[in-house]
Every structure is written in C-alpha cells, then in structure tokens.
Amino acid sequence: MNVARALPIRRFDRGGASERAFCQRIARLAVRSLYAELVLYPKPGLVSKIDNGSHADMTAATFMRSLFALRRYFGAIAQAGMDDAPFHVLKQLGIDAEARMLRATYGINTHRGAIFCLGMLCAAIGRCQARNEPLTAQRIGDLLRACWGQALGAHSIDAGAGSHGVDAARRYAASGAREEGAHGFPSVFDVGLLALRRALTAGRGMREARIDALFALMAHISDTNVYHRGGVEGALTVRRQARAFVARGGTGAPDWEARALACHHTFVAARLSPGGAADLLGAVCLVHAVTSG
Template sequence: MPGLALPSLYAAPRAGRAFCAAAARLAVRSLYIELALYPKPGLVSLVDNGSHRDMHAGTFLRSLFALRHYFVRITRAGMDGAPFPVLRELGIAAERRMLAATGGVNTHRGAIFCLGMLCAAAGWRHGRGMAPSPAGLRRTLLAQWGHALGMHHGGAGGQSHGQRVAALHAVGGARAEMARGLPSVFELALPRLRSTLAAGRGERAARIDALFALMADLGDTNVYHRAGAAGALLVRQSAQAFLARGGTGADGWERMALDCHRRFVARRLSPGGAADLLAATCFVHQLDGMA
C-alpha cells in the first residue's frame, strides 16, 4: 500500500529488538513443529506429502526461511501500535516472498495471517510492559485490531479461495476466526494441548490431540475447497471418532491416526486450516513462558 511507513527494527531499543527476534524464532519454530508432526491426516510432513502433489517438506522449509524476517517486522509493528493497514501490508509482502521461495505454491498464507497477528499482539503487549499470556494476547487482538479484522477482505488480488468457499458453504474461515480473536486456538486447541500435557503424554501426543480437536470442530475452508461439504463432514466425523475413543490416551492411537491419514490421502483431503491453527496454538503455548 503506497504511502505507509513500515517499521524499522533498528529504531527499537535493544530490549525491543531482542523480544522481536525471540518472538519470530518461536513463530518459525511453531511452523516447523507443525510440519514435523506425524501422523497428521492428509497434511505434508517430513515423512510424506499427504494429499498434495504440488508441495513437499522441502517446499515448506523454503517458505519458513523466507518468512523469518516477516515475523520480526510484524512483532515490531505491533510494538509500535501500528494500525491494521500497516500489518496487512507486511503480510502481503510476506506472501510475495513465500510465493517467490516456493515457485508459486501457497504453503503458509493462513499462517502468515494468524501467526503474524499473534506476533503483533505479543509485540504490542511487550512494548507496554505486559506479559504475552494467552488471555492477554486475545484481549489485545480484539481491542487493537478486532474491528479491522472483521472488515478485512484479504489481499490485493480480491477474495481468496478460502473467502469464496466460506461464502458458498456458510462457514467462517480464517477471516471470521481472526475477527473473533481465534476462539479455536484459545478455547479449543490450547486447552486440549495442555490437558494432554498435564496427563503426562508428552508434546507429540498433545499436538496430535490439539490437531484432531481442531479438525473435529473447524469449518476448514481448505477442505471445502478441495472436497466440498461431504469431504468436510468426513474430516469432522473422523476427528470426532478419534477423540471419542480417547485420542492419544487410547491404546493403538498411532495406528488410528495413521489409518485416518491414509483415508484422507485416498480422498485428497487436507485440513490445512487446522494445521495453521495448530501452529498458532504451539506459538501461544510457547510464548506464554516468555518474560
């Protein structure tokens, strides 16, 4: 957007620069955690390409490398109290870098949006001496940019696939999720992740349970785009069945998750929206421990 003054990291005090760099490292790490998780129904991992023929783990790694400075810049913009148009411009520039790095493949558009806004909220709070707690991050998202997020219509190219699918199938999509302060992250996935951790089943199991909780509840526009309402129903029902059996607390849970993965691949189902929100959940969980 011409005329917008984008933030310079080097104008920040040293402590501010350190926080921006640390938040960006956590954002990139959260995306890598999501990529490395397996079995992850229909999604690209380090093990296989899931339901995708146009992308693989290397594509995602190139994207991660291209996005690392974006997360620093948007954290800094949040620290400065930047209005939403500035954050949006940073996100659009990050999308261009992602597409250049991946040869035009959309690996992380949803993550650029939701993780970027969480970085901005973390920066805003740090700049005012406030801890980046989950509840605090959500309050900041809604108070500082909630109205603008509700009015957001996507990038410069008009409606995205997700927005068109959301309108067609009357599901919320990423825009509605962000406008409500990421309820799927704060009310659903994060409590599920922490419940599994509290039960002593470890981080991998906690992330699997959080992912299945998201798939069971989310109106994932990625799935609707690829497979319509019937595919979306299958994703939700499969995830609900996994959780009803006890999730990662059940004997043989890995086999059940792998069976689900194979079913999704056979039908080319890919719950990419849930994957983006899982990365956001991992980011919020890790950020909670930062001073």
C-alpha cells in the same frame, strides 16, 4: 528443533537493543512453531517429512523454503505490534510476506493462513510486551481484539476473490481464517491450546499433545481448505473422523497412532487436506511457547 521456553517479561527502552532482541526471538518462535507443525506425524492429509499427504504439488522441502522466506516477517510484525501500528500496516506486512513466500515456493501456497494468523498473534505479543503486561494467553487474545478487532471484523467481510479459501467460504458459507481472525482466533485459545495443555497435564509428551490439538481443531473448525477439496461431504468426513478420535480419548487411547494413521490414509485417498487446522496448530504452538512456564 525444540520450541524455546516461555519468554520473560522485560522492561526496556523503546526502540533499543532489548526490543529488537525480543522481536527476533518472537520470530524464531514463530518459525519453530510452524516447523513443529510440519514435522508432526501422523497428520491426516497434510505434508510432513514422512510423506506429502494429499498434495502432489508440494513437499516438506517446499515448506522449508517458505519458512526461510518468512523468518524476518514475524519479527517485523511483532515490532509493528509494539509500535501500536494500525491494521493497514500489519496487512501490508502480510501482503509483502505472502509475495516472498510465493517467490520462494514458485507460486505454491504453503503458509498463506499462517502468515495471517501467526502474524496477528506476533503483533499482539509485541503489544503486550510494549505495555509491560503479562504474556498470558488471555492477555494476548484480549489485546488482539482490543487493538485490531474492529479492523479484523471489517477484513473478514471485505474479502476479495483470488484464493481457494475465500471462494470456498462464499460457496459453502464456511467461516475460515478471516472469521477466526475477526473474533481473535478463538479456536487457537479455546480449542487447540486447551487440548494441548490437557494432554500435557495428563502426562503425555509434546508430540501427543500436538496431535490432540490438531484433531480437536479438525473436529471444531469450518476449514475452507477442506471444503475446497472435498465439498460438504469432505468436510463432514473430516469432522466425523476427528470427533471419533477425540471421543475415544485422543492420544490417551492405546491404539491412537494406528487410528491416526488410518485417518491419514482415508484423507489421502479422498484428497482431503485440513490446512486451516494445520495453520491454527502452528498458532497454538506459538502461544504455548510464549506463555508456558
């Protein structure tokens, strides 16, 4: 399943067929981006079509059911972004999408972080399009912060209990998805997307570029999923291994695949799963699909 090429900038009548078509295409790109993350391999500790990584409670089929349940959400939140909806509207769309995900997966959290991250990006993309602005990474990030940054900041502080990510963030002072969102997802634009584009510029393929982006994210972010499973020592293991992979040249090194597989086996043995980095990789894939020429 290949991610579609960059979206053209179109002028259209508000509320018309062109607007609906645009939102539907954004939804397809979001789902395809999460599918691209799912099928990527080797992907340390994470579920793929090859194996279940560090997870005993979910498989690739679980993720596919989740993706099917989320396909309309991404179009709806892109439309809400076009309409300049306030944050509480976007938040409710995400809450409803999470409920559909949990019904589809029988209570397993496959995409909670992705619902938040890719959802907000879809809203910002919709806002760009409504304002007839260029669909560039810079403008998407700028509008995300300008339109909803203050509310996202408050959201990151007002984090109720009820998720492993929130609990880990409190226990270990890890930043997690909420703080990323409060700052406009800088790791997506300044870390993951940069690594992906650098690999493509060097002549490597999309698979290698996504691997590089994932390891760059693992080396950089404070992943509450990792803290929940492995505590401080687990988080240090993930960061050390990812940084070593990047320092050796990432997928530019001749033995990159063997090194990535060894990292995968290490993470599985320790039950480590960098799910936060995986969610951000899906976001990187989405921004790249929308903005690449």
